[in-house]
Amino acid sequence: MQQMYKKYQELQNKLSKTLIRAKEGGVVIDITADTKVKDVKIEDESLLSVERKAELEENIKKAIIKGQEKAQQVAMEKTKEILGFDPNQLAGMLGGGQWWAGGFPGL
Numbered sequence: 001m002q003q004m005y006k007k008y009q010e011l012q013n014k015l016s017k018t019l020i021r022a023k024e025g026g027v028v029i030d031i032t033a034d035t036k037v038k039d040v041k042i043e044d045e046s047l048l049s050v051e052r053k054a055e056l057e058e059n060i061k062k063a064i065i066k067g068q069e070k071a072q073q074v075a076m077e078k079t080k081e082i083l084g085f086d087p088n089q090l091a092g093m094l095g096g097g098q099w100w101a102g103g104f105p106g107l
Helices: 002-017 050-083 087-093
Strands: 019-024 027-032 037-042
Touching: 002 027, 002 050, 019 050, 027 050, 037 050, 050 087
Parallel strands: none
Antiparallel strands: 019 027, 027 037
16 A cells, blocks of 8 residues: 555656646646646737637636646556556446546645
């Protein structure tokens, strides 16, 4: 049990240090594999006009979603690598869906 706990802690550590970059329409989001947003940049300064406010908001939203999706993929890969099992298989055995879809417990 203690070995599993150490591996879980290693997984948490790797996820928190793995940075993912997502881009959408002039917006760049940096997010960790445990889905913590670290940075937001607006590369296309023309989005800063009042007339383009809705477009900017939509691009930020899309970039965050894209980053979260990438983070979930990376988290699943790291879980397989470090813990040695596919989270989807575990969820299936327990009768549920993707247990990690809302984030890892305790992260």
